[in-house]
Amino acid sequence: MKTNILIIITLIMATFASCENEPYIHFGFDSPVTRDSKGMVVVDISHSCDRIYLSGSIRLSEGEVEVILVNPGGVVVFSKTLVAPDELNVNESFDVTYGYWELKYLSNNGKGYIDLHISNF
Numbered sequence: 001m002k003t004n005i006l007i008i009i010t011l012i013m014a015t016f017a018s019c020e021n022e023p024y025i026h027f028g029f030d031s032p033v034t035r036d037s038k039g040m041v042v043v044d045i046s047h048s049c050d051r052i053y054l055s056g057s058i059r060l061s062e063g064e065v066e067v068i069l070v071n072p073g074g075v076v077v078f079s080k081t082l083v084a085p086d087e088l089n090v091n092e093s094f095d096v097t098y099g100y101w102e103l104k105y106l107s108n109n110g111k112g113y114i115d116l117h118i119s120n121f
Contacts, residue, residue: 062084
């Protein structure tokens with residue numbers, strides 16, 4: 001009986017060990033926007049996902065903020081300038097080009113909050 005249980009446990013462990021999970025990607029901003037704040041995140045997309053997603057929100061009570069997503073070929077695939085008072089909700093997806101993607105924002109006297117991320121889900 002103990003031998004059977006040991007064999008079953010070994011088979012279960014071997015099955016789970018052989019499964020390859022897709023790496024989880026989640027990079028971006030979750031911070032206040034201040035008068036001259038700026039940020040940039042560079043993400044290396046080098047695994048086998050078909051799409052990446054840009055999602056989140058930006059809320060401004062003053063000024064403006066520019067948000068840009070650039071693919072590895074240097075092409076701007078998303079660009080938006082938000083002028084206060086306003087809120088932007090983003091839920092976009094893009095075909096993957098493998099390499100370094102840049103997500104950046106630049107505040108021009110902006111005041112508010114940015115919660116914006118690149119992910120593979």
